[in-house]
Amino acid sequence: MLADDIDLALPELRAHTESLMQDTCVITVAGDGLPVWDEETQTSVPPEPQVIYEGKCRIRLPQMNSDRPLLAVDQVVTVQHIISIPVAAVDVPNGATVTVTASRWDAANVGRRFTVRSTVHQSQATAQRLACEEVQS
Numbered sequence: 001m002l003a004d005d006i007d008l009a010l011p012e013l014r015a016h017t018e019s020l021m022q023d024t025c026v027i028t029v030a031g032d033g034l035p036v037w038d039e040e041t042q043t044s045v046p047p048e049p050q051v052i053y054e055g056k057c058r059i060r061l062p063q064m065n066s067d068r069p070l071l072a073v074d075q076v077v078t079v080q081h082i083i084s085i086p087v088a089a090v091d092v093p094n095g096a097t098v099t100v101t102a103s104r105w106d107a108a109n110v111g112r113r114f115t116v117r118s119t120v121h122q123s124q125a126t127a128q129r130l131a132c133e134e135v136q137s
């Protein structure tokens with residue numbers, strides 16, 4: 001039966017998918033507590049973000065819609081990305097921040113920040129996929 005074959009193959013398929021995750025990232029959510037007033041800077045300082053995941057990831061662009069321009073002069077551009085992390089690594093909420101900390105094949109990825117807009121869930125997933133956006137100005 002096909003379902004049994006998938007059950008047997010899924011661990012190996014997940015291992016193959018994870019082998020493609022050759023970047024590393026940190027995923028954070030807003031810290032607990034109220035902002036604190038900083039007398040020196042005269043500003044309100046939010047609590048430190050809470051790290052919920054640190055480990056391997058993969059950055060991909062989803063299929064692009066060719067009838068929509070990607071860049072516009074003097075405008076903020078929102079670019080959609082898919083960030084993949086291992087299955088069941090952590091429950092990532094919408095609004096979490098993904099920061100790339102290392103990238104094996106493209107050093108320009110280091111420091112890029114993404115906001116999680118939704119988590120894609122599916123049966124027999126080989127990765128946990130996060131639909132994210134990166135805002136560039």
